[in-house]
Amino acid sequence: MNLTSPFSIAIVAITGLALLGLPIGLSMICGSILYLSMNGMDMGTAAEQFLNGMYSNYIILAVPLFIFAAEIMNSGSMTERLLRFCNVLVGHFRGGLAQINVVQSLIFAGMSGSAIADAAGSGRMMQNMMTRENRYTPSYAAALTAVTAVIGPILPPSIPMVIYALVSDASIGYLFLAGVVPGLLMTALQMVQVGWDARRLNFPVEQRVPLREIPRVTWQAFPTLLMPVILLGCIYSGVTTPTEAAALAAAYAVLVSVVIYRSLSWREGYGAILVSAKTSASIGMMIGGALVFNYVVTIENIPETLRAILQGWELTPLQFLLLVNVILLLLGCVLEGTAVLLIIVPVFIPAAQALGIDLVHFGVVVVVNIMLGLVTPPYGLLLFIMTNISGSPMKAIIRDCLPFLGWMLLCLILITLFPEISLWLPRLAGYEG
Template sequence: MNFASPFSLSIVIITILAFLGLPIGLAMLVGSTLYLFLTGADMGIVAEQFLNGMYSNYVMLAVPLFILAAEFMNVGSMTERLLNFCNVLVGRFRGGLAQINILQSIIFAGMSGSAIADAAGSGRMMQNMMTAGGRYTPSYAAALTAVTAVVGPIIPPSIPMILYALVSDASIGYLFIAGMVPGLLMSGLQMMQVAITARRKNFPVEDPVPLREIPGITIRAFPALMMPVVLLGCIYTGITTPTEAAALAAAYALVISVVLYRSISLKAFYQSLYTSAKSSTSIGMLIAGALVFNYVVTIENIPDEIRVLLTGMDLTPTGFLILVNVILLLLGCVLEGTAILLIIVPVFIPTAQALGIDLVHFGVVVVVNIMLGLVTPPYGLLLFIMTNISGAPVRDIIRDALPFIFWMVVSLLIITFIPETVLWLPRLLGYQG
């Protein structure tokens, strides 16, 4: 490798700028621009190609719309009503409040598509509920909220799956369907772990909800419960595209919160728009930087060189998936998930195709790996978010999260080595892959 080549210099610049604290999206833009300048590329033509490609790519519009939908749910009273409904279902069991935490994450997974939105929204409320009266330690409540939020982008809709579809051309609709069984599997193992710990540590039992109150609680939560049904129904019946469904999700959350629940003020509405814009801008800059850098990587023929290298290793499809899992799990400890998805994963896709690995199956494996990175130290973005919310030391949160992380790795191994756990439902609904 020529360390004085334009590509090497761009990598050095990106690394230095990121180390100095510049957002990785901006660092990639600077490094990639330097590469284009040193190679004598026509900046105007390159910019025109990118703009033309992005103007016709409506998939990316789904990202800010799902973020906006999550914000409307968080500032409205949808979260509180759904938590009350979850309490009806599992609150009466030992450790019931911990089980509610898992169940509400499954329900919210069908709405926001973002693990961070789930943790920062309903997670804050669950933290307060679980620690009230000393029923659970702050670290355990924070750890549970972090690991349950991971399920959000696995069960549809999913912002990471939208980004994976962007770099792989896999079907978003079938990716969404493929995430259902793995997400429920992961949640089921989490609930099993809570049940085991509840008996060992004698977790409290919540007061059962009187039977006369159950119909009222269900009716009040029904409009919120219908949101994932409407959203996913429109996608899978072909009424809307995933991007249109994201807009529908935001509109539905706003109408329900304003008209039925009367829980969003003008100030809260403005704050939702402002918060969503900030989050969308951050993700947008990362996408922009990654797309330009991927253009540079393609010019340098890096994906083909890696494909040839991996082919020379004579890997079987199973061996390749094991290698990808190891690489992504290690990278997830130190890198942000979106950056991995947009920069690293495209390099693996040609090899996956050459080995005959289904891209929908591969996409779910990739997304689960990246979600695991949100709760693995030292980076573990969800760990830091819950540290800020709970005030518990991050080491205590990591300690309480380890049993759940173990079961999440077990889930990853199951979906990696048994592709039918991912592909069964899509094929049932017409997928030909």
């Protein structure tokens, strides 16, 4: 690569601005405008790509709607009632509170689509419950909350899969289905590790919920548990598109919190709207910046160049997937997941297609990689969130995360080696890819 070419200078500008603290979305826009200027092209093309990409992609609307639904759940009492129900299921086992943490993430995954929402929402409650009376160390409770939150975006609905569908044109519905078995597999492996830790470290056994209380707790949680059923049922029955289902999820969360549970005040509702707007604006700016920068990448013919290089290496599909895994795992240590999805993954997609790799399977592999990046140092975002919530040193949280990371890497390897783990459910639903 010519280090004095407009593209190289644009890359240096984007990197420099990001290191100086400018949001990555704005950094990409500035670097792309610099590239257009140096090539004598109309700089207004940047605005054209931004607006056309943002307003012509109906799918993007699903992102703020899922974020809003998750914020409403966390502001009302839906999450609290969900935890009580999980206590009925697994609370009486040794290490029951730890198992509750895993199971609540599994159920919450069917509602929010966001690992950050999961950790920030139920994370504080689980931290308080697990560390009360010194039942668990703060670092173990924080580490467990971080790794279980990773399950959220693998199971449907999933905001990262929505973004992947945006850059790959893969079917969101089939992507959602493809994440079910990998998500359940990861959940099972995490529960195995918790069970092992419970026996090894002699975790406490929680008091069993009296039999007479189980119907009441279940009935109180029923409206919350109904949310993923309605959401996914509407998508796969063809009643709604995934974006319309996201709007339905947000409306249902408001209905349950305000009308049924009566647990959402005006102040809390307004706060949820503000947080959702800020988060959506941040993600939206990153998506817009990536759309502009991807136009520059297309002009430079980077995807086709990469495809030619990889074909020259004569990689098999499996070798390519293993290479992508290594690259994404390394990038996940230093880059935010959405940035990787929007900037790096589109470059790999033409090569994957040329090698005959199914884009739905590839999407699951990509999303699992990016979720692992949320709990890998030094930039793991979930590590920072749980450090702030728990007050534990990050070093201690990372130490307690390591056994779970080993299981999650095993899950990634299995998904990579055996595509049918991801594609079995989509094929049952008629997928022919």
